[in-house]
Amino acid sequence: MSSAQPRKRHAGAIEESGQRLAALADTELAGRTQGLRERRAAGESLDELLADAFALAREASWRAEGYRPSENELEAAAAVHHGSMAEVKGRAAAAAVVTLAAYLGALDGRGVHVISGNGAPHTVAVCRFLGLEVECLDGLELDARQAAYAADVTVGSVGEFSGDHLRDNLCTEPGEQVQRDPHRAIVIDADRVLLDSGLDERSLEVEGERVAFITVGEYLRLYAHLSGVTATAATDADEFAHLYGLPVEVVPAAAPAGRRDHPDLMFADMFAKYEALVEAVAGYYDAGRPVIIVAGSGVTAALLADGLTRRDLAPGLMPPQRPLGRAGRRGAITLLTEPVPDIEVILGGDLDWLAEERVLASGMDPVLSANDAWAEAVAAARQELLPRWRRDRENVIKLGGLVVLGAERLAPRRLELRLRELAGEYGETQMYVSMDDDLVRLRVPTRAKKNRAPIRGWLIARAFESRRKTAEREVAARRRRGFAYAAVYAEHRAAYYAQRRDVLTDPLAAVLAVAGPDHEPLLRAMGTDLVRGGALGSFDEQWFRYLESLRVLYEGQRDEGFPEHELASYRERVEVRFQMMRRDLATTIAERLSSFDPEQPTG
Structure with missing residues (x-):
């Protein structure tokens, strides 16, 4: 991991280049993109274009979105471009870093994939302002996806990208694939995607049969250039390096945070903890401060919801589109099972969402509304709500900002830091812990169980930290072992997909490589289309059988926690099944060729 202060290697050159841009009209600014493309085509490297590209993107960010990236953010974007994981505090700063790196990478002409759960609106706006073609995968029909992947920048969730990857490797005709080769990806909220979801499987199922699957981690490792941005990376720097080869770059915040992170409160048992937590929420509610409680589990969330409701402190409902849209309002109580990823709590409430909510309440339907009527109604509601929203926001800040309370300590420190980040720069946080929590499980003396007040003592704190x-x-x-198990199948999948792509593009040569040169006259008599169709059917039939046998093996090892001592045996068994599949494939193709009658009509 790098030092906390990024090295200032680019800021001077970027500043010098940027001084020449301020006087340009918007169209002239966008026109500079073509000049950078031409320089790249003429042989200049992306590193040689970095200063001019970043200066251009910084000026566009200011004009299009009203945000001017800081020097630290410029350096972080350079680190991301060179394949690092950047720890960046603040949603706006992170968006700026992603945008700078995406713009530079797009000049290569090979496509940049921005992997995000929220659509990366800042990146979309700035890159389009500069004349890049930007497409979002969310909601696109299959026939529109090829054009989306041909764009300079493609934005979507990891599920969208990995699903299209699997579908591309099941195509039956040349030209059906929608993706280009996986070249460059920038992952937003990267710790959740790369670490927490790294072993999650993305599958394709046809009529109840799983015909393809890949883990999130294995999909992301296909990219030639992988990088990411997140608010919490430093604590897991070793994991990013080991699993993905990504160094971590820590970016200091533009301004020191005023957040207060209070020491933990430890209780004898969970019931004393819940009582104290509900009492604390009541106090904050009476003071008018918004509170978010992160339960840590569904069971804890249900118990807390019941306790809060009995005190007439029922948590507010969370709209699915904006889970924390109301969480920053005065006196709001929000109960979460776990920290919400990649979302900033706006003090006073999310004004855009509040405006949409008001228009919806009036009976207007965004789908059925004619032309721009919906957008105009939302804009009018926003203007109407703005004065009151500003007063509410100022009041919440004066009261001390947002309060975030954790009902359980989270094992990875990274997740706890993410929880605390919800409080933003003005709020405060505190964790409530009991000695019978799953993570702690410390023995409690009988007389201590009668104590409902917080327990203090350095021995307890040290024991907890050790746990x-x-x-x-x-x-x-366990994650590392899981990645090692997934890598075994990944080798076979890559070999099979490469061979299957050969069948698509040059079926005669591909089938000869499997069945042998003696079949060449017959294959030529059959014709390209017939050979391709028959071969793909044989390939997929054997591959699906292999997948089913592998699924049983893999899920058994997963359920046992991916035991390290079983890895060598697992690798051998999978290899045996793969070689058996290849032999069966060759046999199947040879048998089908021998039964083919060139005199028999095929139509």
């Missing part, structure tokens, strides 16, 4: 470090090591070790 957490042990839990962190166990989580990391």
Whole structure:
């Protein structure tokens, strides 16, 4: 991991280049993109274009979105471009870093994939302002996706990208694939995607049969250039390096945060903890401060919801589109099972969402509304709400900002830091812990159980920290073992997909490589289309059988926690099945060729 202060290697050159841009009209600014493309085509490297590209994107960010990236953010974007994981505090700063790196990478002409759960609106706006073609995958029909992937920048979730990858490798005709080769990806909220979801499987199922699957981690490792941005990366720098080869660059915040992170409160048992937490929420509610409680589990969330409701402190409903849209309003109480990814809590409430909510309440339907009527109604509602929203926001800040309370300590420190980040720069945080929490499980003396007040003592704190470090090591070790198991199948999948692509593009040569040269006269008599169709049917039939046998093996090892001592045996068994599949494939193709009658009509 790098030092906390990024090295200032580019800021001077960027500033010098940027001084020449301020006087340009918007169209002239966008026109500079073509000049950078031409320089790249003439042989200049992206590193040689970096200063001019970043200066251009910084000026466009200011004009299009009213945000001017800081020097630290420029350096972080350079690190991301060179294949690092950047830890960046603040949603706006992170968006600026992603945008700078995406714009530069797009000049290569090979496509940049921005992997995001929220559509990356800042990146979309700035890159389009500069004349790049930007497409979003969300909601696109299959026939529109090829054009989306041909764009300079393509934005979508990891599920969208990995699903299209699997579909592309099941195509039956040349030209059906929608993706280009996986070249450059920038992952937003990267710790959740790369670490927490790294072993999640993305599958394709046809009529109840799983015909393809890939883990999130294995999909992302296909990219020639992978990088990411997140608010919490430094604590897991070793994991990013080990699993993905990504160094971590920590970017100092533009201004020191005023958030207050209070020491933990430890209780004898969970019931004393819940009572204290509900009492604290009541106090903050009476003071008018918004509160978010992160339960840590569904069971804890249900118990807390019941306790809060009995005190007439029922948590507010969370709209699915904007889970925390109301969470920053005065007196709001929000109960989460776990921290919400990649979302900033806006003090006073999310004004855009509040405006949409008002228009919806009036009976207007965004789908049925004619032309721009919906957008105009939302804009009018926003203007009407703006004065009151400003007053509410100022009041919440004066009261001390947002309060975030954790009902359980989270084993990875990274997740706890993410929880605290919800409070933003003005709020405060505190964790409530009991000695019978799953993570702690410390023995409680009988007389201590009668104590409802917080328990203090350095021995308890040290014991808890020891338990957490042990839990962190166990989580990391299981993840690494899981990646090792997934890599076994990844080798075979890559070999099979490459061979299947050969069948699509040159079926005669591909089938000869499997069945042998003696079949060449017959294959030529059959013709390209017939050979391709028959070969793909044989290939997929054997591959699906292999997948089913592999699924049983893999899920058994996964359920046992991916035991390290079983890895060598698992690799051998999978290899045996793969070689058996290849032999069966050759046999199947040879048998089908021998039964083919060139005199028999095929239509």
